[in-house]
Amino acid sequence: MNIDHLIDEVIAREGGYCEHPADRGGPTKFGITQAVARAEGYGGDMRDLPRSTAARIYRALYWDRPAFAFVAEIAPFVAAELFDTGVNMGPGVAAGFLQRTLNALNRNGRDYADLSIDQKVGARTLAALTAFLKLRGPRGETVLLKAMEALQGERYIDLAERRPANEAFLYGWLANRIG
Template identity: 50%
Template structure:
């Protein structure tokens, strides 16, 4: 069976994050499958993070990072942009990812000729979606590519800033950059397809 972009993104991030980690320099504290303890608690899990069910991690990724950013609406406009926003949201929070999209669209609207400036509120509503559609209509596929890569560039700059402000974050800087630069290859490859098939088969059979 063919997998969806959402499934490939979730499978890739779970594979990349691995299992339980409690790194002394990680500001998020203990994590499992990349889910922080705080996020697990927000989603009703109060057990040992070492025992976080993989099926719950999948549901959290789908709801918190795909659904909340309305990537089902963004992916048809630009699958690449959806990929970048999803992983940016996982890494730095969905609100921050959306704010970068909104800020970038605001400077690409031809001083209001293509669409009006929007509030930078971190929420994807009709205004943001309509602006993105208008941008794509005017700039085409090449313009969508420029927008997506611009967002990825902003993300790299944001991660660099974290390491500049807190030297402990240099422990992660190369890994962050590697992740950002290679994301599309991981998600869109045959390996990404196999990861998604394996993960969702595992979830469907109730193993995880």
């Protein structure tokens, strides 16, 4: 999985500058919120955020730091899903979806031990992923993706139900983030 390609896709999907009144993230550009940009050292106007800065932030916060690059070596499509979900919901949430799904698919611990849902991709999560795919073969990655996307869809609906202002985003989330 080529992270540069994934970053290009997310930047194209997120678009340019936006300041939607219902978005708690405030001003964004290329999908990078002002708070994230500030935390990563960008102090300028969000309208002027360079694409290269956004790409650097995406790579650091949503690929390298959460160890999704290691997942890509084992299951590239799962890694792409983790990246995209991480961008939209946070890398911890994405990693938690993977861990929950692996736990649900381990046949009550017969295939590999249950994981702690610590929302971090570490050695145990990578070992469980490897064991699952070895047992289930290439179709296993497809099944894993479907289960992760089901959790993602449920979370989007929950977000819209708990905060009606999020209904402004629900259709786009479902149309552009799932499947």
